[in-house]
Amino acid sequence: MNSTNNSNETSELGETKCPKCYGTEVVFDYKDENGYEIYKPCACRERNAWGRRFKNALIPEEFVHANLENYERENENQQKMFEQTVKYLESFPDDRDELQEVGAKNFGFTATIGEQRIRALNPGDRSEIKHKHNNFGIGKTHLQIALAKQLIKQGFNVLVVSDVSFMDEMMNAKRMSDDGESYNRMLNSVLSADVLVWDDIGKAKPTEAKEGLYYMIVNERYKRKRPIIFNTNEDKNTLADRIGYAANSRLLERGQGEYYVMETEGIDWRLKK
Known part of the structure; x- marks a missing residue:
């Protein structure tokens, strides 16, 4: 480990x-x-190389101090999330050469019942289901940033993106009149990173152009054997409605051996505080 x-x-x-x-x-x-x-x-x-990799990862300010030790495990689900994260870390290639050779599987936290499915319920049922199967504020991002930081320390280049802002930036770059320079630079960063951490994937308002971009990124990284560490407030079916069925299939592919995509739910610690 x-x-x-x-x-x-x-x-x-x-x-x-x-x-x-x-x-x-x-x-x-x-x-x-x-x-x-x-x-x-x-x-x-x-030490300086680690510092540069850390800065280049673009880790959000609120998660700079997130680590495995300070992740609060107050219920069984959070314990399982923690154990799944540690298990993935233990299984990860030792260095970039090994990653290039054998690759690594995607790692993800999905909802048990997705946000879009809950929104479609009548108001009377919505509150009950939301409370029973809450997927917000349970520490998904904290654990995945902690995981990313461990991989950075091991020498991997990691990039963190937040779905809504990232997709908006990519769409804006695509419309710029610079012969695609800005768009291609951003796209290359996402495709070439050893590990891509994609926070809240599927949150951006879906469009045909975004669906094509989701597929391009997920599929290209799939072909290069470069993993995506992701979390979403959608379930495995409603996520497909947000990012497209082809991208969803690649992202959630089970394949052979251990599977590292986990359904999660629990108490919203933000509301608890």
Whole structure:
């Protein structure tokens, strides 16, 4: 299993210059027979590399301190979510070379009864079902950001996107008159990341153009064996209505071996507070 050490992010980000290399990330090693000075990587290089990967991941401010240790497990469902996260972490390839070779499965938390299905109920039934099968505020994003941070520490490049803002930005970039430069740059970032964390997928208002984009991203990452860590407030059927049946099929594919897409529900901790 990857380390789950809860070290301080501020220090890990290397915000102050190293007193040994003064920010160059190399230190003097020896002089060769011709008198040339030979340098070696400073011990701070790996720490700084982690810091850069952390910043590049675009982790939302409210989850900067999320980790596995401070995830509150107050009921059986939250315990199962935690155990599923740890199990996925243990099964993940050790390094980028292994990921490139064998790939990794998607990891997801879905609703037991999706938001769209609940909205379609009559008002009298809606409140009861919402309370019984609540999927909001149960820690899905917290666990997946904690998982992402562990993978960053192991050396993987991770990108975090939030569905509504991400899809709006992609659609706006597509309409820009820059010969597709902005759109292609954003698309390449999403496709090339070792791990894509997709928060609240299916939340954006569906359109035909967005359905095509969902499929392009999910399918291309599927072909490259690069995993998507996702959560949604839709169930496995209503999610298809939001992102398209083809993308949904790829995203939720069971395949061989362990399956890491889990239905979740529980008490909304935000309302509890």
